[in-house]
Amino acid sequence: MALPRTYESQNCSIARSLEVVGDRWTLLVIRSAFEGVRRFDDFQDALGVARNVLTDRLNRLCEEGIMRRVPYQERPERFEYRLTRKGVELWPAMMTLLMWGDRHYAPDGPPLIVGHRGCEGGLTPQFTCDVCGVSLGPSDVEPRPGPAA
Template identity: 55%
Template sequence: MLGRTYEGQNCSVAKTLELVGERWTVLILREIYFGHRRFDEIADGLKIARNVLTQRLQRLVDEDVLIKVAYQERPQRFEYRLTEKGLDLWPVLITLMQFGDRHYAPDGPPVILTHKDCGGTLDAHRTCMACGAKLTARDVRAHAGPGA
């Protein structure tokens, strides 16, 4: 049986899987990339147990993928924002999304990403199909697609 960790493996893929391979982690990141940054928004969107969400968010903060920023003092409440390290995972998420759209979305993509500047969609290389700009997580908006 495969263990839960990849200790002893000198492999960048294995080390990355230690972080993003946990159940829910990539979906939590998806929610944050798509603009849901507050705990309740993430919990409601995923229907995830609050204790599990708390643990996963803390791990992502500990790993410097997210930072916690207070948005309210009384009671104190936080939102979660991507760090540069967290933004570096965006191409991975987009590749997984595009794979799922091709192979597991018979009614069309549930989410469409559009370029904030011109409204074009992105291709498999994360380039805007309308204006040709190379896009990053900061350049796109998520909208409900035909398969939503």
Template identity: 50%
Template sequence: MRWEELGQQPCSLARTLAVLGDRWTLMILRDCFLGIRRFEQFERRLGITRHVLADRLKKLVEHGVLSRVPYQQRPLREEYRLTESGLDLHPAIMALVSWGDRHMADERGAPVQHRHKACGQLIRPVTVCSECGEPVTARDIEVQVGSGWKADELSPLSIPAAQG
């Protein structure tokens, strides 16, 4: 499968990766969640070329992850803000951060900590069942074909499940 074809795959992960699946896009999203909004701030913090940054921001706007909001009229200047769709990426970003904290941190530990505003405690993300609230892991999940699957396509269930 070619990279350009990911967006047409009958797989939510493939379609998501078609929009978000490169390092610069994920770093831009990280910075958005840290409160960065302006082009020059992204450029300075990331050390990314203007061309690549403009391309990634444009794609995120086109897919409704970010919106451009004016902050100055003369001359017109805009900043980038997370949309509801963008804010919905927070659990995914936090899961990646948590994985990095567990598997990529050095002896000093996590470089950034996250504190829950309501209770004041440091947190780590946990995936829970939306119905019963119990924590779930990969071993607790069973996959089945959903309504978005086309009958003429190879079923994802015909692929052997990963053993773990």
């Protein structure tokens, strides 16, 4: 039996947010977008997701204003998918989930380290650099292989 997609009976912002991003593939599409993936085939290659599932998730993310379709070719017509400001605002939640997973589900160490581009430091739970202390956002960091890569 499938769980309902909506939580209309719950007056809860977490439940409402989960209606939009509370799916494994949706979160992985968003993660890939933060890693610079923009084109449908590249999402599919990176994730190994079925085309129909990816189409559904990208359409939903665009409908919700988390991503937008941007044409990059006219014949045939092709689009890139880019995070909107609303989508970029998910970065702290994604990084918190990554750090939580590293603490609880990475016994050999993190597979990925989010590093500060400016000084090679790492991201702290307060979204600052652990070396120079500056506040960090998505454009200030880059992924690097971790010990369990």
